[in-house]
Amino acid sequence: MNETELASLQRPLGALPYRPLFAxxxxxxxxxxxxxxxxxxxxxxxxxxxxxxxxxxxxxxxITHKLEHAGYEIDLVAHDVKKFLLxxxxxxxxxxxxxxxxxxxxxxxxxxxxxxxxxxxxxxQVYHHYHGFSHNQIERFESESPRRVKTLLYIYRVLxxxxxxxxxxxxxANLARLNETFRLPFIPDLIARxxxxxxxxxxxxxxxxETPITRLQARLETAFRESSLPEAPLNRPALNExxxxxxxxx
Numbered sequence: 001m002n003e004t005e006l007a008s009l010q011r012p013l014g015a016l017p018y019r020p021l022f023a024x025x026x027x028x029x030x031x032x033x034x035x036x037x038x039x040x041x042x043x044x045x046x047x048x049x050x051x052x053x054x055x056x057x058x059x060x061x062x063i064t065h066k067l068e069h070a071g072y073e074i075d076l077v078a079h080d081v082k083k084f085l086l087x088x089x090x091x092x093x094x095x096x097x098x099x100x101x102x103x104x105x106x107x108x109x110x111x112x113x114x115x116x117x118x119x120x121x122x123x124x125q126v127y128h129h130y131h132g133f134s135h136n137q138i139e140r141f142e143s144e145s146p147r148r149v150k151t152l153l154y155i156y157r158v159l160x161x162x163x164x165x166x167x168x169x170x171x172x173a174n175l176a177r178l179n180e181t182f183r184l185p186f187i188p189d190l191i192a193r194x195x196x197x198x199x200x201x202x203x204x205x206x207x208x209x210e211t212p213i214t215r216l217q218a219r220l221e222t223a224f225r226e227s228s229l230p231e232a233p234l235n236r237p238a239l240n241e242x243x244x245x246x247x248x249x250x
Contacts, residue, residue: 009069019047021046021114022114026042027040028150030174031157032175039073089233092126117235126162127227131224138155149193160175166227
């Protein structure tokens with residue numbers, strides 16, 4: 001997505017009743033294999049005002065909307081900043097991928113500060129997110145009839161992202177860029193098929209993927225054992241201070 005397309009997506013953010021802290025693109029557009037009719041997954045965080053969090057009624061910690069914009073279906077999901085920070089602290093790979101997505105719809109100084117603080121939430125324990133997610137995708141693929149290229153791409157994307165994170169300490173969710181390191185020769189063809197909406201895999205195709213997926217699973221386990229990342233977040237006090245400033249500023 002180019003800068004003009006990203007800027008145009010600020011309009012759907014008007015569906016949020018609170019000030020957005022940031023908004024980025026996740027999903028297939030972030031992963032690098034969006035097809036022409038893929039939804040746009042717009043993700044972010046907003047700041048509830050103090051009056052909403054100190055009153056009797058429970059505030060809206062998550063807001064979701066399905067919107068139409070410029071011929072696309074927008075899937076908008078945003079969390080209050082406190083909930084988003086807790087996700088970051090709780091080894092949630094989704095939250096970290098959204099925070100470090102290069103497809104930024106709305107940013108700013110507070111967003112850049114949060115990105116800097118987020119480095120302290122990249123720990124060895126994020127392994128559990130990618131381990132569990134990859135197993136879920138494998139089970140889904142095995143049970144599908146017919147089997148889909150999309151699900152197979154998710155398996156590779158999740159495993160590679162988890163390995164890359166544990167080995168380098170950096171978040172990378174784009175499968176094509178990940179494959180510049182992993183160099184699996186069939187990945188470009190799978191991406192091309194998904195982008196062209198040829199999303200059905202014949203049953204025989206699975207046989208050729210069992211070995212590379214098993215190797216990636218083993219590499220993920222090794223990366224977890226040998227990772228030099230910290231065991232737990234080291235900057236909870238700094239995130240707490242960020243939350244207080246954001247809340248009072250709202």
